[in-house]
Amino acid sequence: MSIALRQHFEEIITLTDAEFDYILSYFTPKKLKKHQFLVQEGDAVTNEYFVVSGLLKAAYTNEAGKEHIIQFAMENWWITDYQAVANQSKANLNIDCMEEVDLLCISFADKNKLCDEFHKIEHFFRIKTGLGYIALQKRILSLLNNDAQSRYEQLLKQYPALFQRVPKSLIASFLGVSRETLSRFSRKNQD
Amino acid sequence: MSIALRQHFEEIITLTDAEFDYILSYFTPKKLKKHQFLVQEGDAVTNEYFVVSGLLKAAYTNEAGKEHIIQFAMENWWITDYQAVANQSKANLNIDCMEEVDLLCISFADKNKLCDEFHKIEHFFRIKTGLGYIALQKRILSLLNNDAQSRYEQLLKQYPALFQRVPKSLIASFLGVSRETLSRFSRKNQD
Numbered sequence: 001m002s003i004a005l006r007q008h009f010e011e012i013i014t015l016t017d018a019e020f021d022y023i024l025s026y027f028t029p030k031k032l033k034k035h036q037f038l039v040q041e042g043d044a045v046t047n048e049y050f051v052v053s054g055l056l057k058a059a060y061t062n063e064a065g066k067e068h069i070i071q072f073a074m075e076n077w078w079i080t081d082y083q084a085v086a087n088q089s090k091a092n093l094n095i096d097c098m099e100e101v102d103l104l105c106i107s108f109a110d111k112n113k114l115c116d117e118f119h120k121i122e123h124f125f126r127i128k129t130g131l132g133y134i135a136l137q138k139r140i141l142s143l144l145n146n147d148a149q150s151r152y153e154q155l156l157k158q159y160p161a162l163f164q165r166v167p168k169s170l171i172a173s174f175l176g177v178s179r180e181t182l183s184r185f186s187r188k189n190q191d
Numbered sequence: 192m193s194i195a196l197r198q199h200f201e202e203i204i205t206l207t208d209a210e211f212d213y214i215l216s217y218f219t220p221k222k223l224k225k226h227q228f229l230v231q232e233g234d235a236v237t238n239e240y241f242v243v244s245g246l247l248k249a250a251y252t253n254e255a256g257k258e259h260i261i262q263f264a265m266e267n268w269w270i271t272d273y274q275a276v277a278n279q280s281k282a283n284l285n286i287d288c289m290e291e292v293d294l295l296c297i298s299f300a301d302k303n304k305l306c307d308e309f310h311k312i313e314h315f316f317r318i319k320t321g322l323g324y325i326a327l328q329k330r331i332l333s334l335l336n337n338d339a340q341s342r343y344e345q346l347l348k349q350y351p352a353l354f355q356r357v358p359k360s361l362i363a364s365f366l367g368v369s370r371e372t373l374s375r376f377s378r379k380n381q382d
Binding site: 060062066068069070071082083086115116119122123125126129130131132133134136137138139140141143144145147176 | 260274310314
């Protein structure tokens with residue numbers, strides 16, 4: 001499991017064996033089955049999770065019971081309820097497992113400690129967060145432009161595997177379109 | 192002008208006078224008049240800008256000529272076309288001045304150099320970027336939830352001054368609602 005994390009860090013920085021072992025000692029493995037919840041609305045949120053294998057989604061359920069998917073996470077992605085952590089409030093999101101998952105879990109306190117001890121870890125997370133920021137700006141533009149087709153193509157390009165692994169109804173929810181509109185896009189794409 | 196930047200850094204980190212003077216030496220002041228463009232679609236983008244005073248907007252113009260506002264920036268905010276920088280592509284956005292502006296300009300190469308030389312500067316930008324990421328997640332949720340009223344209230348809370356400084360039509364464009372819907376919200380808010 002730790003190889004995935006090391007390779008992930010080494011996309012951006014290099015670590016000695018000793019450094020990586022030390023960093024890894026702050027992570028705890030966590031295994032969940034399909035349909036289990038990692039975070040439920042109202043939970044205290046103190047951890048961030050690195051996905052070694054499997055697939056999760058983070059979603060907000062509105063007052064009418066409709067679910068809006070804010071994020072999918074699969075191999076080499078990070079997930080938590082970031083807003084709850086920043087505001088030190090209870091979780092607003094539900095994060096559940098769409099497949100069996102293997103995670104590596106680190107508390108925010110320990111993540112900050114590692115960023116403090118290793119300049120290069122702080123660098124790693126600055127770069128990663130910056131890329132995440134840009135991806136969200138892109139998603140906002142396509143929501144404002146009401147351009148579901150480009151959101152569909154963006155998602156297909158970014159996560160081709162998602163379309164094999166996620167029910168179409170959830171892809172539609174992520175894109176903010178109806179199941180019917182989504183089918184139209186996928187037919188177009190097969191032409 | 193430099194006092195604003197120093198105070199901004201010192202919300203999160205502390206700097207000695209010598210450190211700050213060194214850091215400041217990488218910034219160049221830039222002054223633009225109302226209606227001037229800081230970045231135009233198609234420009235090469237190599238700089239990021241700190242707003243000392245004034246107000247700007249970053250917007251995307253779609254093929255039908257409709258403008259979608261991705262960001263406003265006023266005092267103590269940073270602005271550029273981040274996606275263009277990350278992809279090393281030409282600007283997709285137009286960034287124009289809605290008031291006369293005083294900016295401090297730094298190239299991305301120099302920002303990265305400062306992050307490399309000063310662990311605390313890297314820390315500053317990791318934290319700032321993380322807060323920006325959370326704000327964008329919130330905006331996406333409210334777009335998916337089609338909850339323009341909450342976007343309006345969020346903006347009013349985050350930037351009360353914006354409502355005095357920006358024409359209502361542009362606030363509506365940022366929120367992704369019609370001018371009429373916006374008027375309904377502001378009437379409600381005055382009740």
